[in-house]
Amino acid sequence: MILQDIEIVRRLVHADERKRIIITPLSDPAKQIGCSSVDVRLGVAFRVPVTSHMGSIDPYREESVAERYLTTIEVPAGEAFFLHPREFVLASTLEYVRVPYDLACRLEGRSSWGRLGLLVHATAGFIDPGFSGNLTFELYNAGRLPIEIRPGYRMAQLCFMKLVDEPRIPYDLRPGSKYNRQLGAEASRIWRDKQAG
Amino acid sequence: MSRNLLVFLLSSSAENLVRLEDILERRRLAAASREYTAILTAMVDLCANYRHHYLAHRPTIHRLLEGAQLPRVEELALKTLLRNCINTFLTLHELLLFLPRESLRKEMQFFAQSLFGPKYSIRDLSIILTSLYNAFEYSLDVAIRRLDVFMTKVPDAKRLTFGHVMELAIVDRDNPLSWGVLAHEFGHYLDEKHSISSALAAQFVTTKIRPPSGAASGLHKLFRDLASEIFADLTAYYLLGPVSVLPVVNMELDLGLATDKPMPFDRAHPLTITRVTMVEALAAGDNMRLEFFSPYLEALREDDAAKCAQLGPAEKTERDDIDRYVNYFIDEVKADLLARLGGLGLRRFGSVNLQAAVELKPRLEAGVPIGARRKASEKEVRRKLKTLAGGRKVAESRGVFDLLREDPASVAEVVTAGWVAKCEKKSRVLVEAFSQKMEADVFPYLSKVIQQQDMLLMKSIEIISVISGEEHDSAGH
Numbered sequence: 001m002i003l004q005d006i007e008i009v010r011r012l013v014h015a016d017e018r019k020r021i022i023i024t025p026l027s028d029p030a031k032q033i034g035c036s037s038v039d040v041r042l043g044v045a046f047r048v049p050v051t052s053h054m055g056s057i058d059p060y061r062e063e064s065v066a067e068r069y070l071t072t073i074e075v076p077a078g079e080a081f082f083l084h085p086r087e088f089v090l091a092s093t094l095e096y097v098r099v100p101y102d103l104a105c106r107l108e109g110r111s112s113w114g115r116l117g118l119l120v121h122a123t124a125g126f127i128d129p130g131f132s133g134n135l136t137f138e139l140y141n142a143g144r145l146p147i148e149i150r151p152g153y154r155m156a157q158l159c160f161m162k163l164v165d166e167p168r169i170p171y172d173l174r175p176g177s178k179y180n181r182q183l184g185a186e187a188s189r190i191w192r193d194k195q196a197g
Numbered sequence: 198m199s200r201n202l203l204v205f206l207l208s209s210s211a212e213n214l215v216r217l218e219d220i221l222e223r224r225r226l227a228a229a230s231r232e233y234t235a236i237l238t239a240m241v242d243l244c245a246n247y248r249h250h251y252l253a254h255r256p257t258i259h260r261l262l263e264g265a266q267l268p269r270v271e272e273l274a275l276k277t278l279l280r281n282c283i284n285t286f287l288t289l290h291e292l293l294l295f296l297p298r299e300s301l302r303k304e305m306q307f308f309a310q311s312l313f314g315p316k317y318s319i320r321d322l323s324i325i326l327t328s329l330y331n332a333f334e335y336s337l338d339v340a341i342r343r344l345d346v347f348m349t350k351v352p353d354a355k356r357l358t359f360g361h362v363m364e365l366a367i368v369d370r371d372n373p374l375s376w377g378v379l380a381h382e383f384g385h386y387l388d389e390k391h392s393i394s395s396a397l398a399a400q401f402v403t404t405k406i407r408p409p410s411g412a413a414s415g416l417h418k419l420f421r422d423l424a425s426e427i428f429a430d431l432t433a434y435y436l437l438g439p440v441s442v443l444p445v446v447n448m449e450l451d452l453g454l455a456t457d458k459p460m461p462f463d464r465a466h467p468l469t470i471t472r473v474t475m476v477e478a479l480a481a482g483d484n485m486r487l488e489f490f491s492p493y494l495e496a497l498r499e500d501d502a503a504k505c506a507q508l509g510p511a512e513k514t515e516r517d518d519i520d521r522y523v524n525y526f527i528d529e530v531k532a533d534l535l536a537r538l539g540g541l542g543l544r545r546f547g548s549v550n551l552q553a554a555v556e557l558k559p560r561l562e563a564g565v566p567i568g569a570r571r572k573a574s575e576k577e578v579r580r581k582l583k584t585l586a587g588g589r590k591v592a593e594s595r596g597v598f599d600l601l602r603e604d605p606a607s608v609a610e611v612v613t614a615g616w617v618a619k620c621e622k623k624s625r626v627l628v629e630a631f632s633q634k635m636e637a638d639v640f641p642y643l644s645k646v647i648q649q650q651d652m653l654l655m656k657s658i659e660i661i662s663v664i665s666g667e668e669h670d671s672a673g674h
Binding site: 006009015 | 655
């Protein structure tokens with residue numbers, strides 16, 4: 001069951017904190033809240049792959065994945081980031097999001113961007129109950145011309161789904177949950193899988 | 198030394214160590230050159246060595262945090278550890294001066310646009326990271342001159358054409374709580390641009406002191422430098438409110454660990470205790486309560502009193518005389534400097550902002566960014582929701598949606614909320630860290646808390662810059 005606009009609004013101010021959705025900042029709710037979704041915007045930080053010094057990615061070496069592969073670029077408000085054809089970068093939502101235990105959430109692209117060839121996530125659009133933090137975009141330009149994007153642009157939308165029941169172990173209580181409370185465009189932490197065995 | 202002061206120093210020292218280690222580790226992972234990595238590895242190892250020293254004192258630290266008055270021997274051992282740690286820490290910073298340094302483009306943008314207002318061009322400002330030791334000085338050139346590396350005359354940094362430099366300690370990378378330093382340096386920039394303090398200082402010397410011709414130039418320089426620092430402090434207070442002085446308090450206590458006597462008057466900056474007293478008086482005049490920050494202010498007062506007690510009678514008289522003159526000078530020029538500052542169109546921090554910051558603090562503590570806040574209360578929105586009639590009434594529904602609108606907070610409110618939260622939880626964090634079951638978890642816990650605090654504040658400030666930019670754009674169309 002997908003939540004409709006008024007139910008999303010109810011959840012945003014729910015008296016029971018356990019049931020409350022947090023999406024902040026909502027600076028233009030009338031524009032951001034759609035009939036069954038909430039638009040989220042682009043933040044200022046981008047993680048851009050730097051490949052000249054690396055032959056391959058070793059997924060289980062932290063410095064290979066997190067620090068050496070991706071460099072951070074901050075684009076101040078009002079300035080543009082140019083995403084070139086077939087370029088892949090990470091970015092993050094401006095909004096901090098918290099998904100209550102009885103809901104799950106999906107990050108979906110917006111059709112206006114899709115028609116320009118811009119994909120907002122490569123494969124990971126699902127957000128578990130109990131997740132808190134800023135969401136990471138996996139931006140990919142599948143078109144043939146560079147696309148100019150700026151912090152604050154509405155890039156994607158969140159839709160919320162009611163679960164049959166609350167999970168036994170929500171994301172924030174799951175040992176080894178890798179991205180809870182992330183606040184920026186976080187690189188892959190896949191090397192932790194190996195540490196966890 | 199009282200428990201409060203010792204806990205304060207311990208907390209500050211551990212935080213410095215953790216911050217430096219995190220920065221070094223980040224740089225090491227990202228370093229492109231092997232030689233550079235080797236230097237950083239040596240520095241990281243040195244920090245790790247100090248971690249072990251702290252952990253060796255864990256039982257003592259535990260007793261201290263539980264409220265016990267330590268035996269004199271244990272207190273001395275702990276103080277020696279802290280003293281050695283700050284000395285090593287400062288040495289590492291000096292070494293970092295010779296490695297590639299970073300520019301704070303992001304902070305500069307956020308800080309200048311959100312705090313100083315769009316009227317101020319920031320094209321001629323640059324912010325670089327430098328050492329803690331030189332954070333209040335000017336530029337690498339001064340450090341090189343001090344170290345006497347080249348044995349030649351280095352040009353005066355202020356006369357170079359690269360523009361005004363605002364500096365921040367390397368250890369304070371991504372730490373908005375230290376931005377009082379930037380606001381102070383921005384005060385110097387304004388002062389030089391508008392020639393504010395020098396004229397007032399000259400007038401004071403000529404009309405109040407009336408020196409004999411032989412002493413005139415020395416006195417003019419002294420009061421010009423003093424007036425410049427007072428103006429910079431006033432600017433920092435004007436923009437950021439009372440928390441602007443807290444990084445100064447932190448630094449005084451950290452650096453003061455190396456000596457048993459109070460820091461001497463450097464012929465430019467008023468004594469830190471005087472700077473704090475000035476800010477307290479300004480805050481009282483602006484109806485701002487400062488009890489949130491009392492752990493810091495009390496620690497400074499106690500440290501200052503204990504160190505003054507170590508002075509000989511002649512030293513004490515000299516210190517009191519200097520302080521009296523400086524205070525007299527402040528009383529004479531403060532109103533004029535504030536009036537000039539008021540005419541520059543800056544955003545003034547007031548009691549309303551302090552109140553807003555206090556209200557934002559619980560959200561910050563819950564781990565949520567505080568860059569924007571809703572005007573309507575949750576109850577109000579819920580009440581409106583109940584009044585909505587059935588059916589599809591677009592305007593009515595959008596009216597309710599609009600109640601959820603969040604407006605940007607100010608950067609100064611975010612920084613102040615961060616300080617309020619930090620002052621409140623300072624010793625609690627230390628207790629939690631040193632109560633970790635595994636010894637190896639003590640410093641990672643501290644590191645996690647500090648990183649989370651920095652990231653939350655930076656994210657909040659990012660939100661302000663983006664939303665304010667949107668408002669600015671839509672107002673322009």
